[in-house]
Amino acid sequence: MRLLLNIDVPDLAAAERFYVDAFGLRRGRRLGDTALELLGAEAPVYLLQQPAGSTGAAAQPRDYARHWTPLHLDVVVEDLDASLATALAAGAKTDGDVREAAWGHIVRIADPFGHGWCLLQFLGNGYDEIAT
Incomplete structure (x- = not known):
């Protein structure tokens, strides 16, 4: 695929x-x-x-204000703080604080067109830290 x-x-x-x-x-x-x-x-x-305003999926008009979608993309980065600063300088906006988890750090951002993204920094063994 x-x-x-x-x-x-x-x-x-x-x-x-x-x-x-x-x-x-x-x-x-x-x-x-x-x-x-x-x-x-x-x-x-x-x-x-x-x-x-043009027609998107299911005849819904496109709206580039911040919106929610059940599909979002994650960008895996080596240094979350530096990557977040770079994204913000380029025009991204944060959707909350950096969160810590057993597998690493994550922060939600939005691009200037309303699309949601997450920046992830894996630590230790990444998702293997929580895999069962």
């Missing part, structure tokens, strides 16, 4: 700046006027320009 990540955004240039600056991704192919491939993660990320 091959996984591709598609992220709807209202402004392709602003989204490129954010994802390159916040997560260290790099520009891949430009796919027409409204799509851009970003590389550097284990799966390619495709930014898809879709205007706010």
